[in-house]
Amino acid sequence: MEFHVLKPKHLLFLPLFLLSLSACTERIAIETAGGGGRLIIYGYITNESAEHAIRITRSSGYFAQTRPEGVSGALVTVRSDTDTFAFTESDTEPGLYRTAPGTAGTEGSNYTLHVSLDFDGDGQAEEFEASSRLPLAARLDSIGVGQSPVFDEFMEIRFYGRLPDNAENYLSIHAYINNTALNDSLPDFTVVGGKYLVQKELNGLPCFYLNQEEGGKLSWGDYVSLRVDVLTKEYTDFLDNAASEAQGSIPLFSNPPANVETNIRSLSNPSRIPVSGFFSAFSSSRAGVYYYGND
Template sequence: MKRKVKLIGAFTAAIFLLTYCTERINIDLPSTYTRLVVEGYFTTDTMAHTVKLSRSADYFYNKPLEPVSGALVTIADGSITYLLKEDPDSAGLYKTEPDVFGVQGHTYTLHISNVDINGDGTTEEYSATGPIHYLGYPDSIQIVEREMFYTKVWEIRLFATDPAETRDYYMFRVYKNGTLLQDTLNEVFLLDDEYFNGVYSMGVPVQYLVARKQDEVPKPGDRITLEIANITKEYFFFIDQVIDMSRGTGPFSGQPANVSTNLTNGAMGFFATYPVRRVSRIYNP
């Protein structure tokens, strides 16, 4: 695993992707091969958790993907089953009730049925399973203004203890005054605990705010909140592949390869399950 360059690589991606990349990523497929695309999330937050269903399209198809309506969508942990209802105002978007939350240590299964993706008159079923790992409470964050790669940034540093018993994979996002600044997978910061497993981290860099993006520039009195998620290894590498694919490797590299998935029956995308913690600080330079 190329973790020695992950910090620099993720920041380099952030400089360009946070500034320029706001589009969803289409994964290339032959025009005659349509698949189900799933974007699903189930976390420890108490909220209406969502699963978005759509049909895949060609890589060069630059229109929104066609939503999949009328599906039967459930999330279950073996004892409780949640039925997700389609949003009447957003076709293909399925939601739990707003008082639903995931529990650390439980494993959740997404099940999708009553869909006919290829239009042959026969309905298909799809599923994905993922655990919610343990995540302790962070102590604090520090916000440090600095220059990196000739760009002014504000480095978010985390102070927290990493558990020694497990190998952990983290995803980080930042809110400013309650507004999420990284709202696509291209913009998150990934870090595993290879070099700090089981120790107290004294200010490890976990996210960056970039001066060239005006909505990220912190002002005195702004409330900066770091969101921490302990994600599965599979989801970690799924996001890593999405970021690599969105960068490309040059004008002659061809279309990107398909990314991995935890879904069955040829579906694309991911059903992500993870715990979430947040820690805030008022910015006073």
């Protein structure tokens, strides 16, 4: 076995080197100029009869402690071959634009979002568009709740129904207990699909797990419900990329964060008004059951 001995000159150099590091304590303040902010447009329309929303904001600085500023005064519409949905800005929340209650998209239809606004304040309106197809919905006949045969501390929610035959079948699964969402934040979204969903008829497929030792613990009589969204591949990729960027880079010195790819396009000068965000159409199905022990 070979041993390497640190020579005295190295021992002398090491504390001097460490002392030089500890002596570098002068603070350097770097002033950075704030930009004008980036235009962010985000929203979607579904097959559910509801009040749909599009949110338009101006991005904040990286270290900002406030929410992005809402952008008012936009003209917002969503059109298909047969329908036109007008969006009205909220009286209490600038930048939030809503349809009338009871608005619903049609499965299989293509929808185009159009936004017109003077973002840079030069007196001329800029135009923006994005398009998406609303996929066919999954048929969610019922759900079941029972003990997982694999994980002792988990209950599982089971899917009974059928996937559409001619859809990409990217599914986003959302679970609720007594109408309170369990995974409503982006990092908690459960999206499955593509090559993993070959079978169309699903007879008790476990699709969500409830940890009985943490949040999600069930009590007798709780109402458990499931929402299954069928997404396009483009929207699935957007959610995946957004979640990755929100999580941050590991290790520390990996590539810097980048703007998530958008489907919002400028009909004016694209380089003059930078824009981010996404517009999508997707279909939703819901079912629920009261919990009175294992099914």
